[in-house]
Each structure stands twice: as C-alpha cells, then as structure tokens.
Amino acid sequence: MKLATWNVNSLKVRQQHVIDWLELSQADVLCLQELKLPDEKFPRAELEEKGYRSWFAGQKTYNGVGILVRNGLQVDEATIVRNIPGFEDSQQRVIAATINGIRVISAYFPNGQAPGTDKFAYKLRWLDAMHDWIASELAQHPKLALLGDYNIAPEDRDVHDPNAWEGQNLVSPEERASFARLIELGLVDSFRLFDQPEKTFTWWDYRMLAFRRNAGLRIDHILLSKPLAESCTHCDVDKTPRKWDQPSDHAPVVALTE
DNA sequence: ATGGCTCGCGGAGCGAGA
Numbered sequence: 001m002k003l004a005t006w007n008v009n010s011l012k013v014r015q016q017h018v019i020d021w022l023e024l025s026q027a028d029v030l031c032l033q034e035l036k037l038p039d040e041k042f043p044r045a046e047l048e049e050k051g052y053r054s055w056f057a058g059q060k061t062y063n064g065v066g067i068l069v070r071n072g073l074q075v076d077e078a079t080i081v082r083n084i085p086g087f088e089d090s091q092q093r094v095i096a097a098t099i100n101g102i103r104v105i106s107a108y109f110p111n112g113q114a115p116g117t118d119k120f121a122y123k124l125r126w127l128d129a130m131h132d133w134i135a136s137e138l139a140q141h142p143k144l145a146l147l148g149d150y151n152i153a154p155e156d157r158d159v160h161d162p163n164a165w166e167g168q169n170l171v172s173p174e175e176r177a178s179f180a181r182l183i184e185l186g187l188v189d190s191f192r193l194f195d196q197p198e199k200t201f202t203w204w205d206y207r208m209l210a211f212r213r214n215a216g217l218r219i220d221h222i223l224l225s226k227p228l229a230e231s232c233t234h235c236d237v238d239k240t241p242r243k244w245d246q247p248s249d250h251a252p253v254v255a256l257t258e
Numbered sequence: 259a260t261g262g263c264t265c266g267c268g269g270a271g272c273g274a275g276a
Contacts, residue, residue, distance in 0.1 A: 013265075034265090034275085113274085249263085
C-alpha cells in the first residue's frame, strides 16, 4: 500500500495540485493537512470523480485534516474518529480511519509559535494527549500509521542550519523529547529505515528563495508501528509538486508498505 | 537585517503559518 501525507496549505487553492499529484503518484491513501475550509466546501465529488473517497474534519480559515482513499480499498466507516478522544479542542487536527485493516491517522500537529508562548504550551499539551491516545490505539491496532505535519524536526540532520535554529520552535528540546516519546511507544520513522540523501526536507519557507537554496526542515513524517514497519520497502519525499506554480510550502512524504 | 511569502478574511491590512 502506498501511503502519503501532504500539508496542502488550503485545499481550495491546491485542489488541482492534489488531483494532479494523485494521478502522478498513484497513492492509495493520502493524508491531508491544513485544508483551511469548512466541511461543506470540501471537494468530495471532484475527488470521487478521480477515484478517491474522502473523510475529513474541517473548519473555517484554519487547520482541517482529511484522508483520501483510493477506490477498492476497504474502509470501515465505524472506525472513523475525529480529534483526540478526551482532549477538548476546537481546532480540527486529527482524523483516523481503518483501511484494509491498517489504522491510518492524519494529524496536523500545532505549530507552537515559539517556546514560552501560550501556543507552545498548547502544543506540548496536545503532544501529551496524542501520546496517550496513540498508546491506546496501538494496543487495539498492531498495524498503525501516524502520518502528518508534526511541526517537529526530530534531529539536527533534519534542519538546514542547525546552529541558526538551535532552541527555536520546531526543534526545541521539549518538542524533540515529545517526538522521542512517540517513538518509544513502538513507532518507527519510516524515512530513516532507508538510506536517504543528505539535507532532505519537507518544508521550505515561501520567503528568501528558501526552496531554491534548500533552506528547509524535515517536519512531515510517516511513523509506522513495528509490525507495519517490517513490511515497509520504501520512503521518500516527493519534491515535484513543490516546483509547480503556486505550490504549497510543504512537499508530500510517501511510504510503501504491505 | 525578526523582514522577506502566502494563506483566509473581506474588500484594507492583519493574523497566522513554520
């Protein structure tokens, strides 16, 4: 199964990009983040026409996540979960579905703004809640994939200029510790299962010609439970759509599993 | 050099993103 995640930074603006990239990649499952539209404006019919069913949790202006599933894969409707159960949150950041027996979670982790801010405190609380929920999900679903925009660069090699970024939002020790705690639950960073080109990133600032200079961060990830990681044969970042006109600032990440 | 782009919203600039 070809699993992918992509922060599209407005599905309204990037609808055609998503359709073109599905055609190009032939992904079976595409997790989307930052839809930035309410549910009534989700282009369900247009995606259906291209052979994908959609599940989503949207809201006006900000956030919003979805899962696109290619026709023919089995989705158990009763397994759809929106948001982290028990975590009170007005922001739509999580949707889960069981697809061909694999628990797939699309997540848009909070940005955090800067260490010491209220938004950073919210990010850490959200990460704690995510940790505890994933622990219980893993107990029920041996095959689990947590895909999304984590807004965390796990290691210095995931940062174009570690010195300039030291201690800042997205790379701070607290955030990296939270990422490590997710890994300790028994998840595997599929990207690091394989040899990768140095300085591979998933996000580049729109400003400062950052993409051209490859001044980026690796903050979008596909974490797999160990039973699923055992069947993972490939993972990479597809920079192709980042080169298209009016691109998202993120590139899709792709993993191949059983 | 703390800006630089690109969104949504609303119909001018501003907040937010990362």
